[in-house]
Amino acid sequence: MTTPLLSRFQPMLGFWRGPNELETGRRGLMEMHFQSHFEGEVVQLDAHTWDIATGETFSAGTGLFALGPDGRIIENLYVERFGFCRLDETEDEPDVLALRGDLPDGFTMSVSLRLEADELLLTSQLKSGVVGMDLPRTVARLRRYDRQRGEGAK
Amino acid sequence: MTNPLIRLAAWIGDWAGQGEVADGTEILFRMQVSSAAEENAVCFHMESWIGEMQLLHGLRLILAPRPDRSLHCMGFSTRFGMVNLTPTPDDEDVLALAGPTTSGMQLSFSLIQQDADTLIATGMARPQDAPPGFTAAGGTHGTLRRVTPWRPPGP
Numbered sequence: 198m199t200t201p202l203l204s205r206f207q208p209m210l211g212f213w214r215g216p217n218e219l220e221t222g223r224r225g226l227m228e229m230h231f232q233s234h235f236e237g238e239v240v241q242l243d244a245h246t247w248d249i250a251t252g253e254t255f256s257a258g259t260g261l262f263a264l265g266p267d268g269r270i271i272e273n274l275y276v277e278r279f280g281f282c283r284l285d286e287t288e289d290e291p292d293v294l295a296l297r298g299d300l301p302d303g304f305t306m307s308v309s310l311r312l313e314a315d316e317l318l319l320t321s322q323l324k325s326g327v328v329g330m331d332l333p334r335t336v337a338r339l340r341r342y343d344r345q346r347g348e349g350a351k
Numbered sequence: 352m353t354n355p356l357i358r359l360a361a362w363i364g365d366w367a368g369q370g371e372v373a374d375g376t377e378i379l380f381r382m383q384v385s386s387a388a389e390e391n392a393v394c395f396h397m398e399s400w401i402g403e404m405q406l407l408h409g410l411r412l413i414l415a416p417r418p419d420r421s422l423h424c425m426g427f428s429t430r431f432g433m434v435n436l437t438p439t440p441d442d443e444d445v446l447a448l449a450g451p452t453t454s455g456m457q458l459s460f461s462l463i464q465q466d467a468d469t470l471i472a473t474g475m476a477r478p479q480d481a482p483p484g485f486t487a488a489g490g491t492h493g494t495l496r497r498v499t500p501w502r503p504p505g506p
Binding site for chain 2: 234235238239241243245254257258259261263265266271273274275276277279280281283301302
């Protein structure tokens with residue numbers, strides 16, 4: 198059974214894993230898991246990033262995607278580094294899901310997701326609103342990952 | 352698991368039970384409590400069912416500490432859309448949450464621990480602009496008991 202929300206997320210459901218560059222400039226490894234609930238009325242994303250050099254968790258969070266009253270996507274997001282925020286879908290190219298919202302500490306968070314063939318491209322950036330104080334944009338290139346088989350899914 | 356959540360760690364697992372809507376309609380409950388965000392959060396997945404297994408209400412909540420250590424909860428309701436709930440002061444063995452939904456309602460939800468394997472669940476919604484003394488219709492309550500889901504035998 199498909200829903201307007203699932204028509205956007207169906208190709209992303211499952212596990213994804215790949216390298217990303219952390220805001221600190223260090224290299225990270227990211228794993229994401231998209232899961233639908235209530236027959237496609239909500240999609241949950243669990244994301245975890247490790248610092249490759251130390252093996253320590255850099256960031257862990259979970260978000261719920263649903264359609265708002267105007268038909269645009271809303272994400273209720275929790276990230277242990279900065280707490281809760283709400284991201285709202287913004288205008289972008291048709292094949293990009295772009296979201297933006299305000300964080301509790303005054304920063305604005307921008308996230309974009311684009312599925313290109315079998316690669317999921319995730320970018321995110323924290324902006325302070327002060328020239329020169331924005332954090333670097335992070336880019337993660339993720340491949341589908343089969344947790345059962347412990348390898349990239351064919 | 353982080354300190355504000357430790358008391359809820361005992362609830363992690365699967366729960367099921369029966370209850371009723373305010374009009375007397377009998378319902379079945381299923382709830383799954385799990386850790387999330389590398390044990391920095393607790394996820395509640397709740398479903399209530401009526402009749403021939405028709406979903407009456409589905410609720411998925413993420414409860415976690417803010418940077419100031421106060422607990423907050425965000426989630427999704429199949430009836431009310433996105434929800435943002437804040438714990439309200441209550442006894443140690445009670446989790447009481449209340450807050451607005453994107454559909455203009457005020458949602459209240461609570462879990463009361465009766466004993467290690469029994470929880471009482473209540474839920475209610477009313478319009479955010481409801482006048483004082485407004486009686487909400489459609490509230491639910493029920494008793495949940497810890498269950499062990501069937502798993503297929505291993506090879």
